[in-house]
Amino acid sequence: MSMANAFDVALVALLLAIAVWVVVARAAFSAIVVFIAYGLLVAIAWVRLFAVDVALTEAAIGSGLTGMLLLGAAARLRGTTASGRCGLTLRIVAAMFCAMISLGLGAVILTPPDVVVTLAPAAMANLPPSGLGNPVAGVLFVYRAFDTLLEKVVLLLALLGVWSLTPDRLWGGVPGPQVDAGPDGMLAFLAQLLPPLGIVVAVYMTWTGADHPGGAFQGGTVLAAMWIVVIIAGLQNAPSIDQRLVRFLVVVGPAIFLGIGLAGFALADGFLSYPAGYAKPLIIVVEVALTLSIGVTLGLVALGTPQRMRRQ
Amino acid sequence: MNAATLFGICGAALAGLGLFGLITNSEPLRKILAFNLLGTGTFLIFGVVARRGAAAGLGGDPVPQALVITGIVVAFSATAMAVVLLLRLFEESGKATLDPNEADGASTAEDDS
């Protein structure tokens, strides 16, 4: 077995062991911490599968933001005990059912088709007119731009869903808990040092996404993370959800994307098709607006429902 | 067995584990964790399909990879909604459980509609 295969086998064994730990751990806090480590290992698995854009997204959103959300929830739900474990019969039946599903999926994996249907040559062949060098960016913003637009709208709907769960008396309030960290604390030091560097990294990741792995979603997530660091260190208050600037920033990304898409009816072949020669500038405009919107939306989704009214 | 098939089997096992956790864990937060496990396992299976479609000088077929990126963002949105619903349930009823027999301790908080 070559070194690469030995590494893959070790990675898979570790992934399965950690996944079992997440399922059977007693305390929610340890399960979530192990889940964050699991997410990072899955990101390494994605690199082994030659999908670096997906690895970046998984590490940032799948492991980082999701883990942060779950840790915050576990902290607020501390003390609620499990309402009794499930009966043995249910566990045995569920185990058999899940084993059947796993075996079915495994059988599908182990019997690959004789002729592999792939869109890679078509994707690469049609990439030069758009000016992009990264085929995944090409799929996201040129071939399946409709899916990306709807994905951004799904994020917006999630934000609306989160806000709609606000109690009436707190409508228009400020999300996130009250922060008491002093201006001399360690978190304040981190929040003063890290965000400038983080913003440079985010801009770089978005800009380089045109030709190398990266893109608007990954850069937007780093922007959201920097904003959250500043808020939890107490250096800046979370905005109240009725501020016009917040709502504008959340909407500007999908609005510009939709506008460019509708302009495609007049200027090019149809919805979301770009006029010849103008594809790269338009895609850059869309990506910049989308990064800003994604950063603000993900930050607000991670902060949650309003917890207190803004002090007048 | 090459790397792609190995990760595919890993993804299948993770999907089964996640589903088992979703069915048998009684705490809603653990169910959300298991749902994420199920999600990452399914995405790994997509990744194997992408890897097997490697052609034209690329390491993998970019279309399934872009679908997985979309899927990760949508899974995060679903997780965020689920967590906020759970926290709201906890604020209203004082318990974080989906079992109606357990949750009949009435809320003493003010009327929040």
Place this chain on the structure above:
Amino acid sequence: MRLALDIFTALAVAGGAFFFLAGTVGLLRFRDTLTRLHALTKADNLGLGLVTLGLLPLVAWPLGALKLISVWLFVQLSGAIATQLIARLVRREDPQA
């Protein structure tokens, strides 16, 4: 020249891996939180530093090297902050520790 650089990479990465192993053993075997934090910082600083040093001959100079080193610095920053936060919490909860 290539061979010398490859030997350097192998030795440096192996040294980094040794420090990671030492940090993990410390995490599992030390008895209280402050000494465990001490073990982990060895893995963060020395271990990752040696791995980064070993990988430097393999990347495009200068931008690739700059990115690798900045990754190491970011990990050190976050590790240091997290260590300080945990240590202060431990000190607050149990002044005798």
